[in-house]
Amino acid sequence: MSYWLMKSEPEVYGIDRLQREQTTLWDGVRNYQARNFLKSMQVGDRAFFYHSNTNPPGIVGMMEITESMVVDPSQFDGDGEYFDPKATLENPRWHTVRVKYVQTFDHALSLSELREAFTAEELLVVKQGNRLSVLPVLDKVADRIMLLAQLP
DNA sequence: GCCAACGTTGGC
């Protein structure tokens, strides 16, 4: 079982909405490195939900991967913002995962708190200028994040 | 709203 971190802007899709809907397809990722991480996710893996472009940004909860290597249908939607004219049904370019809600942390961990607790080597999201929306998280770091998230 | 970081595109 591996740990990941996935970003979303709460204005676009926040953890409250995931809690209401319980499950969602993580569509619309259009960065190859992020896609490659998505493709390597396994059912049962866990992902920290990170709110980006908000004040404060940070880790707000936990999700679980329930389906892997799902063809992202938004690449075929000619009217949608994630349409990819180079994608075909025979050769889709974008795969993603389905996730389910696990929990919202009592104590959300802001980016500044994460910076205090972890180095950029330990946790990529604290690295300055990191724009990847899907990142791996080391097991040991994931354990420490979950401990910190339980503190008052 | 600004702007640094950085990924992508396309001319050559």
Place this chain on the structure above:
DNA sequence: GCCAACGTTGGC
């Protein structure tokens, strides 16, 4: 294959 121009992300 280089690299300038351009677009996007996301913290602040």
